[in-house]
Amino acid sequence: MSIVNTEPLKLKFEQFIKDFEHTLNVLFHKTENIDLLSLERGLPDSVWHTIMEKNPLSVAIPSEFGGRGSSVKECLGLLAAASYESLPLSLTFGINIALFLEPVTKYAQEDVKSAIFADFLKNKKMGGLMITEPDFGSDALNMKTFYTEAENSYKLKGTKHWQGLTGMADYWLVTSRKKLPNGDLSRDIDFFITDNSKAEQHINVLEYYDNLGLYMIPYGLNDIDLEVPKNQLMVGESTGIKMMLDILHRSRLQFPGMGMGFIKRMLDEGLQHCKNRMVGAGNLLSFDHVQFLLTRLQAAYTINSAMCTRSVDISGVDKNVATNGLEANAMKTVVTDLMQECAQIVTQLSGANGYKISNIAGRGTMDSRPFQIFEGSNEMLYSQIADTIIRDMKKKKFENLADYLAQLELTAEATKLFKNLLDFRIDGAVIQRKQVVLGKAIALVINAGYVIKMVNKGYREDLADACYEVIRHDIATLINSYENRNHSSVIVDYQENSSWLAL
Numbered sequence: 001m002s003i004v005n006t007e008p009l010k011l012k013f014e015q016f017i018k019d020f021e022h023t024l025n026v027l028f029h030k031t032e033n034i035d036l037l038s039l040e041r042g043l044p045d046s047v048w049h050t051i052m053e054k055n056p057l058s059v060a061i062p063s064e065f066g067g068r069g070s071s072v073k074e075c076l077g078l079l080a081a082a083s084y085e086s087l088p089l090s091l092t093f094g095i096n097i098a099l100f101l102e103p104v105t106k107y108a109q110e111d112v113k114s115a116i117f118a119d120f121l122k123n124k125k126m127g128g129l130m131i132t133e134p135d136f137g138s139d140a141l142n143m144k145t146f147y148t149e150a151e152n153s154y155k156l157k158g159t160k161h162w163q164g165l166t167g168m169a170d171y172w173l174v175t176s177r178k179k180l181p182n183g184d185l186s187r188d189i190d191f192f193i194t195d196n197s198k199a200e201q202h203i204n205v206l207e208y209y210d211n212l213g214l215y216m217i218p219y220g221l222n223d224i225d226l227e228v229p230k231n232q233l234m235v236g237e238s239t240g241i242k243m244m245l246d247i248l249h250r251s252r253l254q255f256p257g258m259g260m261g262f263i264k265r266m267l268d269e270g271l272q273h274c275k276n277r278m279v280g281a282g283n284l285l286s287f288d289h290v291q292f293l294l295t296r297l298q299a300a301y302t303i304n305s306a307m308c309t310r311s312v313d314i315s316g317v318d319k320n321v322a323t324n325g326l327e328a329n330a331m332k333t334v335v336t337d338l339m340q341e342c343a344q345i346v347t348q349l350s351g352a353n354g355y356k357i358s359n360i361a362g363r364g365t366m367d368s369r370p371f372q373i374f375e376g377s378n379e380m381l382y383s384q385i386a387d388t389i390i391r392d393m394k395k396k397k398f399e400n401l402a403d404y405l406a407q408l409e410l411t412a413e414a415t416k417l418f419k420n421l422l423d424f425r426i427d428g429a430v431i432q433r434k435q436v437v438l439g440k441a442i443a444l445v446i447n448a449g450y451v452i453k454m455v456n457k458g459y460r461e462d463l464a465d466a467c468y469e470v471i472r473h474d475i476a477t478l479i480n481s482y483e484n485r486n487h488s489s490v491i492v493d494y495q496e497n498s499s500w501l502a503l
Helices: 013-031 045-052 056-060 072-085 087-107 110-123 240-253 255-276 288-314 325-349 351-355 360-372 378-395 401-407 412-422 432-456 461-483
Strands: 127-130 146-149 153-161 171-178 190-195 204-208 220-229
Touching: 013 045, 013 072, 045 056, 056 072, 056 087, 056 110, 072 087, 072 255, 072 288, 087 110, 087 127, 087 171, 087 190, 087 240, 087 255, 087 360, 153 171, 153 190, 190 220, 190 240, 240 255, 240 325, 255 288, 255 325, 255 360, 288 325, 288 432, 288 461, 325 351, 325 360, 325 378, 325 432, 351 360, 378 401, 378 432, 401 412, 412 432, 412 461, 432 461
Parallel strands: 127 171, 146 171
Antiparallel strands: 146 153, 153 220, 171 190, 204 220
């Protein structure tokens, strides 16, 4: 059995992360070729061994179990370091940290924690989360995977799919609903830890999906037909649904860690290319529109930095974030939209070279796209943001959006920057397409508030001021779209009299 080097656990975080970054740089650019590795399904064992020798997942393991202490700052720092070199690698760590190790730390029964954490620290094990089912994507509350209770165990049966690290993770958190005596399934949800090394807990992979992008991470269809001892049931503070919200919200609040390194890489690549690419008598930096695009990259870097700063304050495992849906959704949506936009910008700036699979921006365009979909599609989450605000406005008898946001602690300071744009009434019911647009605008205001708080801690003001300008431009565009009367509907039977050839 291979034993991982525990020396990294003794390092101060600054040295730990510097050593980790150096390892990835040497591994991906000298020992191996990251461009070629990114086209493979999974990573070679030798590459994984080198990475895991640095004990990266120790950042999410409590110190009393031999880890570095489950510090959000360290977790986000690790995710950022990984995503600067490889977004799929960062997502692999993100799945392990936010969707397995942090939930186990908070909700697993004490007598199972020690063995699991020791397995991660010493034997390079990994874990993931199974919620999604083929017929119930975002509709998780109607999942059909069920369990029955025996004398000393629980028996689980069902089907799960699109789990990152399918067939690769050693441990899983599997969600299931209790089968009642009348055959119906309970409305609540329970979480169980499974150990793939044990035959009775093994999860059989029925199919591997040919996922587009994120090639390093296997996804697929999983058959759940297993039995776990009773101490592998996760124990929450109240209901399983609230446990799920706490887990998913914490994960969304830590998305900025994965975005941070990736967006910084896009900014560095964009600046480097534009400085070196000569067009006529000057470089690309001399073009006004190129300056416009680069300011968007830089604003994304600033917004993402502010999210990380905020996440450190609010998303630790010692906090319950089940009710933090507004912030969790605002972070996840905005950072993932920024990741996709930044990749698109650098791909465009790179010209033909941007469309090579070996180009970090071109590849990043495909790798960052799923982030806008998984853990709740952005359109759905933006709609939820707007719905949350509209319902609270009605409850508190506000009609003017600016007036409402000005009294909300989360948006009060930022509203001062954009009051003229937000100064309008929300009357009656808001159709869904407008909810999505309104949710985007509100999410930007929330994130502008994070930037203000970060500046108060000492962040450089010139970057923040430039960031506010970009946010103001985007909010103005969104509000204009919101106020536009567009109620068009699709014409399903469009074929008749619609052929241009007949004309």
